[in-house]
Amino acid sequence: MKTKTKLQVFTLGLAIMLSLLTLCAFGVNQVAAEELAESEIETVSAYQEMPLGIYTSLSLNINGDGQQVWATVKNDVSIFISTVKVYVYLYSSPIYQESYRDMTMESSNYIADLDMGKTLTTYAPINGVKRYWQARIYYKVDSNDWKEKVTSVVLVDVDGTGTIV
Numbered sequence: 001m002k003t004k005t006k007l008q009v010f011t012l013g014l015a016i017m018l019s020l021l022t023l024c025a026f027g028v029n030q031v032a033a034e035e036l037a038e039s040e041i042e043t044v045s046a047y048q049e050m051p052l053g054i055y056t057s058l059s060l061n062i063n064g065d066g067q068q069v070w071a072t073v074k075n076d077v078s079i080f081i082s083t084v085k086v087y088v089y090l091y092s093s094p095i096y097q098e099s100y101r102d103m104t105m106e107s108s109n110y111i112a113d114l115d116m117g118k119t120l121t122t123y124a125p126i127n128g129v130k131r132y133w134q135a136r137i138y139y140k141v142d143s144n145d146w147k148e149k150v151t152s153v154v155l156v157d158v159d160g161t162g163t164i165v
Contacts, residue, residue, distance in 0.1 A: 053078050053079060053080045053081060053082025053084075053141055053142055054079040054080050055077065055078070055079040056075065056077065056078045056079075056082055056084055056141045057075075057076045057077040057078075058073055058074065058075055058076065058084070058086070058114075058137065058139060058149065059073070059074050059076050060072070060073050060088075060135055060136075060137050060149050060150075060151055061074075061135070061151070062090075062133060062134070062135040062151045062154055062162075063162075064126065064133075064154075064156050064160050064162050065160050066126070066159055066160035067125065067126060067160065068123050068124060068125050068126055069090065069092075069106075069123070069124050069126060069133050069156055069162075070090070070121050070122065070123045070124070071088050071089070071090045071121065071122050071135030071136075071137075071151070072088075072119050072120070072121040073086055073088045073114070073119065073120050073121075073137045073139075074117075074118070074119045075114045075115060075116050075117065075118055075119075076116075076117075077116060078115075078116040082141050082142050083112075083113050083141070083142055084113060084114045084115075084139060084140070084141050085110075085111070085112055085113065085114075085139060085140045086110070086111050086114045086120055086137055086138075086139040087108060087109070087110050087137065087138040087139070088108065088109050088110075088120050088121070088122050088135070088136070088137050089105055089107070089108045089122065089135065089136045089137070089138070090105070090106045090107045090108070090122050090123075090124050090133065090134075090135055091103035091104060091105050091106060091133065091134045091135075091136065092104055092106050092124065092131045092132060092133050092134075093131065093132045094129070094130075094131055094132075095132070096132050096153065096155075096165060097132060097134075097153070098153070099134075100134045100136050100150060103132070103134060106124035107122040107123060107124040108122055109121065109122040114139075126156060126158075126160055128158050129158065130155070130156070130157045130158050131155075131156055132153050132154070132155050132156075132165065133153070133154045133155075133156055133162075134150060134151055134152075134153050134154070135150065135151040136148060136149070136150045136151070137149050137150075152164050152165065153165045
C-alpha cells in the first residue's frame with residue numbers, strides 16, 4: 001500500500017508540475033506576444049517618421065522675356081522615394097533691394113510633391129516697367145525641416161533684358 005500511495009503522490013505532484021509549467025509557459029508567451037506587438041508598433045512609428053529619400057537636389061532659376069518674368073524650380077535628383085513639398089515665389093521692387101523681404105511678392109505657386117525631373121513655375125508680367133526681381137523657394141523633403149533657396153537679384157529692363165546685380 002505504501003507503493004500505491006507513493007505512486008499516487010508522485011502522479012499528483014507530476015500533474016501539478018505540468019499544470020504550473022503550462023500556466024507559466026502561457027504567461028510567458030502572452031508577455032512575449034505583447035512585447036512583440038509593442039515593438040512592431042514602435043518600429044512602424046519610427047519608420048513613418050524617418051525620411052525616405054536619402055538625397056534631393058533642387059535648382060532654382062529666374063528668367064524672362066519681353067512680356068513676363070518667371071521663376072522655375074526643378075527637382076534635379078531624388079535618391080529613393082521622397083515627398084518634396086515646394087512653394088516658389090517671385091518678388092519685385094522698383095528700386096534695388098538686397099533681400100526679397102523688402103520686395104513685393106508678385107506671384108507664387110505650390111506643389112505637394114515635386115517628382116524627380118519635374119518643374120514648378122510661377123509667372124509675373126513685366127508691364128514694360130524696369131524692376132528688380134528675385135525668386136525664392138521654400139521646400140520640405142519628407143519629414144525634414146523646411147529650407148529656403150533664393151536667386152541673385154536680377155534687374156529686368158523695359159524690353160525684358162535681365163542683368164544680375
